[in-house]
Amino acid sequence: AQSVTQLGSHVSVSEGALVLLRCNYSSSVPPYLFWYVQYPNQGLQLLLKYTSAATLVKGINGFEAEFKKSETSFHLTKPSAHMSDAAEYFCAVTASGGYNKLIFGAGTRLAVHP
Amino acid sequence: ETGVTQTPRHLVMGMTNKKSLKCEQHLGHNAMYWYKQSAKKPLELMFVYNFKEQTENNSVPSRFSPECPNSSHLFLHLHTLQPEDSALYLCASSQDGGRRTGELFFGEGSRLTVL
Numbered sequence: 001a002q003s004v005t006q007l008g009s010h011v012s013v014s015e016g017a018l019v020l021l022r023c024n025y026s027s028s029v030p031p032y033l034f035w036y037v038q039y040p041n042q043g044l045q046l047l048l049k050y051t052s053a054a055t056l057v058k059g060i061n062g063f064e065a066e067f068k069k070s071e072t073s074f075h076l077t078k079p080s081a082h083m084s085d086a087a088e089y090f091c092a093v094t095a096s097g098g099y100n101k102l103i104f105g106a107g108t109r110l111a112v113h114p
Numbered sequence: 115e116t117g118v119t120q121t122p123r124h125l126v127m128g129m130t131n132k133k134s135l136k137c138e139q140h141l142g143h144n145a146m147y148w149y150k151q152s153a154k155k156p157l158e159l160m161f162v163y164n165f166k167e168q169t170e171n172n173s174v175p176s177r178f179s180p181e182c183p184n185s186s187h188l189f190l191h192l193h194t195l196q197p198e199d200s201a202l203y204l205c206a207s208s209q210d211g212g213r214r215t216g217e218l219f220f221g222e223g224s225r226l227t228v229l
């Protein structure tokens with residue numbers, strides 16, 4: 001079975017600082033991994049995805065994530081945080097045999113302070 | 115029009131009421147989903163429809179009844195709900211689910227409060 005663990009339900013950074021949101025996964029099949037972002041009072045939006053091509057994946061708004069099979073990790077980073085990055089971030093993995101069925105982590109709320 | 119539209123955005127209902135949530139997608143997709151988002155819990159997949167046929171029911175209580183009349187519309191009929199059913203219900207769509215793209219397009223959600 002597939003599962004996702006996001007370490008840290010809340011992360012707070014200063015504007016301009018590095019953003020690092022952690023995600024570890026468990027999968028019985030080669031995983032497809034995703035990061036989604038949810039801004040207040042909105043639905044989820046795809047930030048980036050790993051689908052077995054390049055292990056370093058670049059997404060929107062300057063975010064990127066690196067797939068590390070040996071560590072079963074897919075951490076999300078951004079070199080310099082902006083106030084507009086404040087949101088909730090969800091890591092997800094596709095379920096085995098389940099096409100676009102996504103298994104989500106519990107989410108990490110990112111706060112950015114001046 | 116936005117890609118995936120959900121109505122109503124907010125709904126308050128008593129435990130004996132019957133109400134429905136509506137989702138409409140304008141993206142030409144053929145798969146639609148209902149997810150439940152509760153505070154401090156991961157998103158829970160409830161139902162999946164591919165080409166109007168239900169392909170997934172994730173052990174959802176029968177007080178939630180989905181309906182998918184066509185590939186563009188998805189409903190969630192609610193009756194005799196419990197207070198613990200209060201949550202944000204998210205609808206999503208994707209272009210055929212025959213490939214694992216994982217790219218779901220979400221609506222803004224319907225915030226349900228059960229009194």
